[in-house]
Amino acid sequence: MAGSAAVLEDSSILSRLDRALVPLERFFALVSGLAVFSLMFLAAYSVTGRKFFNTPLSGYVDYIEAAMPLIAFMGVSYVQRAGGHIRMDIVISALKGRAMWLFELISVLFILVLIIALIWGSWAHFDRSFDMSKPLWSRDSSIDIGLPIWPSKLLIPVAFSVLALRLVLQAWGYARALVLNLENPVAVPLILTVAEQARLEAEQLEGAD
Amino acid sequence: TEWNVSVWGKRRAFTEHVEKLAELVSEKTGGEFTMNVSYGGLSKNRENLDGISIGAFEMAQFCAGYHPDKNRVVTVLELPFLGVSNLEEEVAVSRAVYAHPAATEEMAQWNAKLLMTSPMPQYNIVGTGEPRDTLEKMQGMRVRATGGLGAAFEAAGAVPTSVTATEAYQAMESGVVDTVAFAQHAHLSFGTINQADWWTANLNPGTVNCPVVVNIDAYESLSDAEREALDSSIPEALDHYLANYGELLKKWDSVLEEKGVQKVEIDQSVIDEFRAKAADPAREAWIADMEAQGIPGQELYDLVIKTLADTRGS
Amino acid sequence: MDEITIGLWVSGFMLAMVVLGMRVAFAAAMAGLLGLIWLRWNGFDYAPDRLWKSIEISVKIAGQVPHSKVSSQALSLIPTFILIGYLAYYAKLTSALFEAAKRWIAWVPGGLAVSTVFATAGFAAVSGASVATAAVFARIAIPEMLKIGYNKQFAAGVVAAGGTLASLIPPSAILVIYAIIVEQDVGKLLLAGFIPGAFSAVIYALLIIGIAVVFKNVGPPVSGFTWRERFESLPPALPIVAVVVIIIFFVYNPFGDAWGTPTEGGAVGAFIVFLMALYRGMRMAQLKEALIETAKLTVMIFTIIWGVLIYVRFLGFADLPGAFSDWITSLETSPMLILVCILLAYAVLGMFMDAIGMLLLTLPVVYPAVMALNGGETVTAAESTFGMSGTMCAIWFGILVVKMAEFCLITPPIGLNCFVVAGVRDDLTVQDVFKGVTPFFIADGLTIAALVAFPGIVLWLPSLAG
Numbered sequence: 001m002a003g004s005a006a007v008l009e010d011s012s013i014l015s016r017l018d019r020a021l022v023p024l025e026r027f028f029a030l031v032s033g034l035a036v037f038s039l040m041f042l043a044a045y046s047v048t049g050r051k052f053f054n055t056p057l058s059g060y061v062d063y064i065e066a067a068m069p070l071i072a073f074m075g076v077s078y079v080q081r082a083g084g085h086i087r088m089d090i091v092i093s094a095l096k097g098r099a100m101w102l103f104e105l106i107s108v109l110f111i112l113v114l115i116i117a118l119i120w121g122s123w124a125h126f127d128r129s130f131d132m133s134k135p136l137w138s139r140d141s142s143i144d145i146g147l148p149i150w151p152s153k154l155l156i157p158v159a160f161s162v163l164a165l166r167l168v169l170q171a172w173g174y175a176r177a178l179v180l181n182l183e184n185p186v187a188v189p190l191i192l193t194v195a196e197q198a199r200l201e202a203e204q205l206e207g208a209d
Numbered sequence: 210t211e212w213n214v215s216v217w218g219k220r221r222a223f224t225e226h227v228e229k230l231a232e233l234v235s236e237k238t239g240g241e242f243t244m245n246v247s248y249g250g251l252s253k254n255r256e257n258l259d260g261i262s263i264g265a266f267e268m269a270q271f272c273a274g275y276h277p278d279k280n281r282v283v284t285v286l287e288l289p290f291l292g293v294s295n296l297e298e299e300v301a302v303s304r305a306v307y308a309h310p311a312a313t314e315e316m317a318q319w320n321a322k323l324l325m326t327s328p329m330p331q332y333n334i335v336g337t338g339e340p341r342d343t344l345e346k347m348q349g350m351r352v353r354a355t356g357g358l359g360a361a362f363e364a365a366g367a368v369p370t371s372v373t374a375t376e377a378y379q380a381m382e383s384g385v386v387d388t389v390a391f392a393q394h395a396h397l398s399f400g401t402i403n404q405a406d407w408w409t410a411n412l413n414p415g416t417v418n419c420p421v422v423v424n425i426d427a428y429e430s431l432s433d434a435e436r437e438a439l440d441s442s443i444p445e446a447l448d449h450y451l452a453n454y455g456e457l458l459k460k461w462d463s464v465l466e467e468k469g470v471q472k473v474e475i476d477q478s479v480i481d482e483f484r485a486k487a488a489d490p491a492r493e494a495w496i497a498d499m500e501a502q503g504i505p506g507q508e509l510y511d512l513v514i515k516t517l518a519d520t521r522g523s
Numbered sequence: 524m525d526e527i528t529i530g531l532w533v534s535g536f537m538l539a540m541v542v543l544g545m546r547v548a549f550a551a552a553m554a555g556l557l558g559l560i561w562l563r564w565n566g567f568d569y570a571p572d573r574l575w576k577s578i579e580i581s582v583k584i585a586g587q588v589p590h591s592k593v594s595s596q597a598l599s600l601i602p603t604f605i606l607i608g609y610l611a612y613y614a615k616l617t618s619a620l621f622e623a624a625k626r627w628i629a630w631v632p633g634g635l636a637v638s639t640v641f642a643t644a645g646f647a648a649v650s651g652a653s654v655a656t657a658a659v660f661a662r663i664a665i666p667e668m669l670k671i672g673y674n675k676q677f678a679a680g681v682v683a684a685g686g687t688l689a690s691l692i693p694p695s696a697i698l699v700i701y702a703i704i705v706e707q708d709v710g711k712l713l714l715a716g717f718i719p720g721a722f723s724a725v726i727y728a729l730l731i732i733g734i735a736v737v738f739k740n741v742g743p744p745v746s747g748f749t750w751r752e753r754f755e756s757l758p759p760a761l762p763i764v765a766v767v768v769i770i771i772f773f774v775y776n777p778f779g780d781a782w783g784t785p786t787e788g789g790a791v792g793a794f795i796v797f798l799m800a801l802y803r804g805m806r807m808a809q810l811k812e813a814l815i816e817t818a819k820l821t822v823m824i825f826t827i828i829w830g831v832l833i834y835v836r837f838l839g840f841a842d843l844p845g846a847f848s849d850w851i852t853s854l855e856t857s858p859m860l861i862l863v864c865i866l867l868a869y870a871v872l873g874m875f876m877d878a879i880g881m882l883l884l885t886l887p888v889v890y891p892a893v894m895a896l897n898g899g900e901t902v903t904a905a906e907s908t909f910g911m912s913g914t915m916c917a918i919w920f921g922i923l924v925v926k927m928a929e930f931c932l933i934t935p936p937i938g939l940n941c942f943v944v945a946g947v948r949d950d951l952t953v954q955d956v957f958k959g960v961t962p963f964f965i966a967d968g969l970t971i972a973a974l975v976a977f978p979g980i981v982l983w984l985p986s987l988a989g
């Protein structure tokens with residue numbers, strides 16, 4: 001089960017583009033984290049208000065629902081860059097050289113097609129809730145305090161578009177590795193054995209102490 | 210022709226007209242036109258209109274108060290204290306509003322055609338602890354009430370805390386809300402009656418409006434015989450719904466007794482006070498809001514009141 | 524072609540992609556999207572001019588799912604539970620717990636190992652993830668055990684097994700995910716995890732004591748702590764108790780109305796641990812790191828959730844779950860035997876798959892079948908097959924499945940906890956850890972058998988909550 005992996009770097013255009021995208025991805029991931037953090041304060045505030053002052057926070061559920069897409073999607077590309085989305089790699093880790101790069105290339109192109117379809121679909125979902133001629137441009141609102149829903153729906157095509165860029169770079173990276181028969185290509189996550197990966201995770205905790 | 214129908218929860222009084230419609234249509238066309246009723250498998254309940262608009266399924270049920278911005282026109286039927294006193298009247302006012310050009314036009318933007326309502330009795334509240342039978346006792350009360358109803362309770366000093374119907378039991382159990390406004394069948398099927406100590410018998414603050422709609426393209430591509438079978442089955446399906454709900458209401462008092470729930474009759478003076486606080490400002494605000502958006506709010510409200518008078522007169 | 528057949532082909536295609544190494548989330552989403560297109564075009568009798576329309580409708584259906592499914596209050600528990608775990612680490616709760624457990628219970632045979640088990644169980648009450656728990660304790664507990672002459676493999680096995688308790692004892696990301704897929708009350712499920720989690724810990728402890736008594740060289744007891752030392756060790760670990768109490772009282776208050784929802788309980792618990800971490804010296808850089816790590820893990824889990832739910836939406840249109848339950852209930856075999864077979868199938872599947880992915884992929888089909896086996900969602904205890912109401916059956920099955928998923932974290936060939944422990948310790952190979960963890964298979968087998976035979980262990984607490 002693959003978790004995070006290493007991404008090599010050099011001075012090629014591809015590697016520079018790869019690194020250029022990282023700050024944006026990391027910023028989006030930090031936004032995800034901050035949203036989780038604010039959820040914590042929101043709950044503490046809501047509970048205190050309700051329990052001790054009998055002034056429950058109006059629209060508490062609406063706010064949480066609006067924050068969830070922020071938490072769940074913003075970091076999607078950051079995780080893809082590091083190869084962090086879960087998969088079974090028993091079969092693929094047995095492959096070597098070009099066979100493996102071919103497999104990875106197909107796999108990434110496959111995801112790219114899916115994500116382009118989902119950008120279309122999630123944009124349509126946003127578009128149905130958005131109407132410039134209506135107050136707050138809203139054609140879909142939350143149940144309690146009537147919060148417009150379009151901003152949170154818009155986050156999905158935005159996050160997926162960044163992911164699509166990332167997938168294009170990875171496809172390029174794998175295609176390059178396939179053509180040039182590279183051993184350690186840049187800009188793509190390299191598979192680690194389960195043991196290497198566990199060591200990496202452990203070191204991460206080590207350093208954080 | 211085979212239609213997918215998206216509803217939610219489980220089969221209950223609230224979905225009986227849909228089930229009956231499916232049965233009748235299949236009967237009348239000799240099995241040529243069938244409907245698969247799906248309880249939550251095809252869409253989230255708050256997105257049934259989206260599904261209709263996409264063409265994901267051909268028929269669906271939704272409640273106006275779940276997303277007022279999607280269906281501004283029909284929310285007139287959720288205004289507090291409209292004075293609707295039984296299900297027949299609810300059917301009549303809904304039919305009148307559904308036939309109004311403003312309503313058909315708004316729904317056409319979702320590629321939807323309003324077929325029939327799911328008539329609901331007045332949403333009375335159940336609660337735990339001391340009955341909230343005066344406006345003072347409603348101050349700070351956390352009530353699960355959506356749409357116009359929520360606004361009414363807010364005007365009276367309560368805090369509307371809307372969870373969806375399926376989460377209401379847990380919300381009540383955990384004290385997130387201390388009262389829940391539902392129609393009787395929902396108090397039964399979502400279990401809120403099991404948590405309750407009391408139920409207001411005569412507060413009658415209003416109700417929600419939950420239309421059944423069809424996808425316009427799907428409706429138009431039906432054969433003449435199929436469309437005839439569908440149209441002609443609507444009154445029958447509604448009659449079946451009303452009869453079935455009537456049975457449920459008859460049993461209601463014995464249910465209250467069995468669960469040890471106190472039936473609270475609220476003083477007329479309290480109701481008048483509530484109405485003055487909640488109904489008139491809410492109505493005026495709603496009309497002004499709609500007119501500002503180019504929706505004939507006053508006309509729609511008058512239509513409801515006139516239909517109500519006509520129904521009672523006949 | 525009928526819809527069931529399409530459903531089966533698409534499900535087979537998805538499993539094939541997963542086995543071949545496609546990222547689980549995207550494999551499921553792709554299968555769901557292709558399935559929706561196929562189903563729709565099939566409805567149009569494969570007319571070439573309707574293909575594009577089929578694609579358009581299906582893409583729009585699939586495109587709804589991510590936002591629609593993720594914007595849920597109940598799901599907000601997952602990120603808060605993950606955050607609690609990271610913050611607890613910075614609040615130095617791990618070492619405090621181990622120290623307290625050592626001073627109080629290390630005097631029994633196999634003392635330090637028993638202490639480790641109870642310390643991991645305690646840490647489980649603030650950690651939502653098993654792997655993290657194993658990694659943390661491998662660094663704290665193993666060196667101490669080796670110092671007093673423990674068998675190296677055995678010490679590693681204790682930590683790997685103890686780590687699995689984190690997903691049964693709330694907070695638990697896996698239990699929340701189960702509750703969401705099967706649409707059951709999250710609070711009751713979390714409550715239901717406490718006793719089986721504690722029960723598992725006790726079984727582990729008894730097993731260790733037994734081993735220590737029989738094989739004298741496993742590890743000596745550690746005694747000689749004064750009562751004063753014992754009591755002094757408690758305050759640093761107290762925040763754990765606070766978090767446990769908060770979560771219980773938010774779900775179910777034995778003295779009256781509960782304080783709120785589980786979601787709020789999780790968030791308030793996280794808030795307390797956050798204050799604790801600040802007090803114990805967590806700084807901005809560490810907080811930022813904790814937030815990024817939380818975001819990574821959260822996104823990973825949510826991507827699987829929406830990906831699989833696109834597939835589940837397709838299943839809804841194909842009505843495959845309905846067909847599978849009809850088939851299961853039509854079998855002549857005894858329902859209990861079918862249930863045991865399902866659990867064994869999870870044991871095999873779990874050897875090769877990640878726990879969350881496994882549950883998300885299988886439950887939409889398996890869960891309705893188990894419910895049907897018991898007599899349906901609304902069956903009463905008296906009329907049911909397993910002697911429990913529909914709601915209780917959902918809870919019971921949930922705990923069984925999660926325990927299976929945990930068991931799979933220590934079984935070869937890919938028992939993730941064992942890899943993590945070996946990764947932390949230079950002197951241990953994965954084979955060493957697998958060898959050391961073997962006795963705990965017996966303990967887990969006993970635990971699961973007991974939970975199947977005596978559902979009361981699972982259902983007593985949630986039944987109090989009504």
Ligand code: NA
Nearest residue numbers: 647650689694
């Ligand atoms: Na836990």
Ligand code: NA
Nearest residue numbers: 874931937938
């Ligand atoms: Na395994």
